[in-house]
Amino acid sequence: MPNFQVPDVVISRLPLYLRALTALAGAGQKVTSSKELGERLGMSAAQIRKDLSHFGEFGKQGMGYQITFLRTKLGKILRVDRVWDVALVGMGDIGHAVVRYQGFAGRGFRIALIFDSDPKKVGQIAGDLTILAVDRMAAEVKARRVQVAMLCLPGQHAQSVTNILVQAGVRSILNYAPVNLSVPAAVRVQYIDPVIELQRMSYYLHK
Amino acid sequence: MPNFQVPDVVISRLPLYLRALTALAGAGQKVTSSKELGERLGMSAAQIRKDLSHFGEFGKQGMGYQITFLRTKLGKILRVDRVWDVALVGMGDIGHAVVRYQGFAGRGFRIALIFDSDPKKVGQIAGDLTILAVDRMAAEVKARRVQVAMLCLPGQHAQSVTNILVQAGVRSILNYAPVNLSVPAAVRVQYIDPVIELQRMSYYLHK
DNA sequence: TAGATTGTTAATCGATTAACAATC
């Protein structure tokens, strides 16, 4: 029975379910169960069933879940049943790796605009896109109605670029710069900082 | 008053406190408060005080926290008051970006070993390290007693490489491959998958 | 001192799990 307001922690797990279902489908499997998914993802079967129950009834008692059907449903819920244009800002090493990354295809996103502040980089081609000057960022993002951005630039510029992007209509920001961003409540930010992740594990190391 | 067992969710926030303190110190600030930290990190002051209280009393009533002192304490708690050698596996685009990333310095980690399975890459220099064959991984990781690894390789090889690394003594794995890894309970894994992060936000987009 | 802010307690809030009727 669909609920009014779904907890954020539930939403944050749906992409993991989607990824696991895609892996199972790729291995040729047609049906799965909350038990199998839970084992693959290291979580309880009850939690998976509870999470899914926020959105509807996707399985059959005794039978489990049709993988293709559940993938489609989750894709719609997460709004990745379309392709979102993404603006990438900063063409250093990380920006280059992100542009060349093959993993976006078929998962709901495509890099559609690339910006850099370095005049030497502006005008160069990356992937099949021309690198544009950051000066043009607000205008281009508005014109293309881009709502998603990835920041691959040094920390000291991240906040000012963010302010421009938000002003231009961006509502989801994936930030590779190792700084916390301040944004309005309507804008969401996710962070990728490998050192943060390593430090979350080093607490448990010995020697 | 130090507690016996600190919740994992508390540990996972400490690196964020450390990063914020480093930013404040870099701006020349000497003292901060749970209120200021909370505002910068988008969380409540009470939560920060509660988290810190698991490990000791680091502030003074009415005064707040000496930034240098608290940084040192958090560094020790997280065991980044030393430099951990990291083994990097896979020298594709992501591996290259990670090797060249300047952000590890001074935060507790250094890439000490690089492996790739491609004979054309083996023997090449990356940073100041020679790329070694994956065949030698178990021996080198054991010999150097490396406990931390980063996986920058295609998903289909991630689990088999993980098995070798764990067997060789690795206990922390940062996985850039978009697959869930199965590891013994004593081994910790963190994941970096930009698409997962984007999908966690697209749920909240409209249009 | 007066004001500020800590560390800690207790209350609140929310998330996870266990259990099971429903049913494929």
Added chain:
DNA sequence: TAGATTGTTAATCGATTAACAATC
């Protein structure tokens, strides 16, 4: 049918917050 597994409820568990005495 018998066995399996769902969706859901209620209980449990854990995390966050509010409040405040202590004290710098």
